[in-house]
Amino acid sequence: MTFEAKYWYLHNHQLFDELSRNHLNELTYLSHFRTGRKGDVITLPQEEKRIFTIKVGILKLVELDNDGDEQLIEILRPGDLFGQFTLTPHASNQYAVVLSDYVTFCSFLVSDFEQIMRQNPALGIRYTKLIGLRFRQLQNRYANLMFKDVRTRLRLFLKEWADKDAKPGQPNVLTNYLSHKDISRMICSNRQTVTELFNEFRLAGMLEYDRSQIRITDPALLNV
Incomplete structure (x- = not known):
């Protein structure tokens, strides 16, 4: 994927669309894009903490329980964040599986992303709001599971x-x-x-x- 294609994907993402051109250029250089096909497994390594976002395609986020059974956590679509998206440790037994025929996603090291946020307080605010919305959606889902x-x-x-x-x-x-x-x-x-x-x-x-x-x-x- 060309630098320009990466740049415009990030520019059009709801989290980054108000960053300056210089900061978007920096973010583009720091980003790592990958592709996958249906059934591919995307591991979330603990030793290299990363935040992921989907460009094209659909994934399912899963976790293995204590019995080794797969538990489906969430369906992830273009623009969604996963991985170390809360900037706190996630379960080491989580991974993502490609559901669509094809997927393209990008990732950033958590340390690089935190540095960009320190330089852009507005980005930190938007990020916090996005994570808050994500948790409210999960809370609604759990409420439905309990009461419906x-x-x-x-x-x-x-x-x-x-x-x-x-x-x-x-x-x-x-x-x-x-x-x-x-x-x-x-x-x-x-x-x-x-x-x-x-x-x-x-x-x-x-x-x-x-x-x-x-x-x-x-x-x-x-x-x-």
Whole structure:
């Protein structure tokens, strides 16, 4: 990727779009861009603390529990931050997996990013607001897990998915990059229950799905 392409990606990112040209140039020199394909695993090394952000593609952030089972933490989309994004230690058993056919992402050493923030107090404020928004979204998700039944949790998950991923002109068509097992982990259920609910929604004429797409045929499904 050319320096200019890296520069304009960072310039258009919600976190960096108000930086001066000189500081953006510095940030571009410090950035490290990588690509990956579906199924690739992106490790988050502890010895070299980095902040990552996605340019193109979709990832899932996962963590291994004490039994060695994979726990799905979050779905990450273009512009999202991951890795050492809180500037505090993260679990050493976390990693990301590429869900889309192709992904491009960039990263910065935490030490370099902290230096840029010290030079730009406004960047630090925006960063804090962005992290605060991220935590509020996670809090809302956990509240839904605690106080909503599994059917409502699945409908809320589909609504959030459509809000974030649906393409212009196709508001009710979703690229199906998640397995039922992935979805069950996101809504704290199990694969069998998710499959049963999908079949129930399909029989009710509310959606159709296959390996490549989910089509919401009755918008009332998302009215939750």
